[in-house]
Each structure stands twice: as structure tokens, then as C-alpha cells.
Amino acid sequence: MSSNQHSPPRGASATYEIVFDGGALGNPGKGYGSYIVSHGGADIQHMRHEYGDNVTNNQAEYQTLIEALAWLASKLGSTASETSVHVNGDSQLVLNQLMGRWKVKNQGLRPLHHKAIGLIRQFRDVSLVWHSRDHSMRRLGH
Template identity: 65%
Template sequence: MGTTQATTARDTTSTYEIVFDGGALGNPGKGYGSYEITANSQVVRHQREDYGDNVTNNQAEYQTLIEALKWLAMNLGASASSTRVVVNGDSLLVLNQLLGKWKVKNEGLRPLHQEASQLIRKFHNVALIWHARSNSVKRLGH
């Protein structure tokens, strides 16, 4: 006789990883960023972005994470709400502000913080994890 196995929420939740890094040449200066999205250790997307002039390093960090979250949410559609996302980055400021550990004091970062927070809420669960800069360089090249 066969057995039936109940499906739990954990069984149906997909997991994606985002590695992001942003910067500015001049700070403020020409802003740029890169992100990589993986699922099951397979690269789904590797993207470089340019943000124009007069961008700070922190603005570029936020903008890069926002672009990655937007792309993933758009491509997952309704299934985003059952998706777990592990975000890895080397920006203590961005990660700690999104975790609510640090206040967002800079007026220029408030709208970016708000947008990133709204995007995070589209997913079932998001883990925000700091890693050493060398990990960003290894994965993204900068």
C-alpha cells in the first residue's frame, strides 16, 4: 500500500540568493552596481548597472539591491509570495538599516530604503546577511 506525504510550506518554498554590490567613482560620482541571482547554485541572472553622475556609494548600494529585488519579483510574479530570498552584501549600512538596527538619517537614502523595504515584503521570507567585501569581489568582480 502506498503512503501519502503531506506537503508543508517549507516544501513548496523556493529559495533564491542575491549577491549585490554598488559603488561610486568619486563618492559622489559615477554610480554603478552589480548583482547576481542564483537558484539551486545556478546563476539565473548576472547584471551590471550604471546610475549616472553625482551618486554616493550608499545610494548605489541601495539602488543595486532594489534592481535585483525588482527583477526577481517581476520574474516570479505571484509565486514571489512563496519564495525565500537570501540577500548577501558587504554594505553594513544598507543591511542594518533594512533590518531596523540602524536609523536612516540621510534624506537621500530614505526613499531608497522605503522602496527596498516594500520590495522585500513581496517575498515569503528575506534573510539579509553581511559578508566580507572579498566575497562580493569574487562573485561580482568589484
């Protein structure tokens, strides 16, 4: 796990951006993921995680988003409920499942989906936006 972080600004008008990406070498295989949390154009947290063996790409995507949302919620504390978050990722499956457009059919993803929804509900509002794989590679380096 590697990290580069600063304290997030607080306040009712705060808006944050999360860019996340996860994957697995082998699918399933060694899982990994990284995310950046930014505010006002400045990165305040950049983290990379390793999730061990026998992890699927989709599990790593969910786990990485969960890590990012949990970090931001813990740093904001009670002001999380006053905060907007723009989430950007390249996983159509994760984003569409979280928006309720697609069902969560895979049993292994259901607990991760449930946990992500619980974290999303801690914020005032969360927008979920798909971006290209190239954007993830430019922002996160993988």
C-alpha cells in the same frame, strides 16, 4: 547595462540567493552596481548597472539591491509571496538599516530604503547577511 539571464524556477519551496554590490567613483561620482541572482547553486541573472553622476556609494548599494529584488519579484509574479530570498552584501549600512537596527538619517537614502522594504515584503521571507568585501569581489568582479 549588461545582462546574463535565465528563467527562474517557480514553486512554493523555492529559495533564491542575491549577491549585490554598488559603489561610486568619487563618492559622490559615477554610480555603478551589479548583482547575481542564483537558485540551486546556478546563476540565473547577472546584471551590471550604471547610475550616472553625483551618486554616493550608499545610494548605489541601495539601487543595486532594489534592481535585484525588483527583477526577481517580476520574474516570479504571484509566487514571490511563496519564495525565500537570502540577500548577501558588503554594505553594513544598507543591511543594518533594512533590518531596522540602524536609523535612516540621510534624506537621500530614505526613498531608496522605503522602496527596498516594499520589495522585501513581496517575498515570504528575506534574510539579510553581511559578507566581506573580498566575497563581493570574487562573486561580482568589483
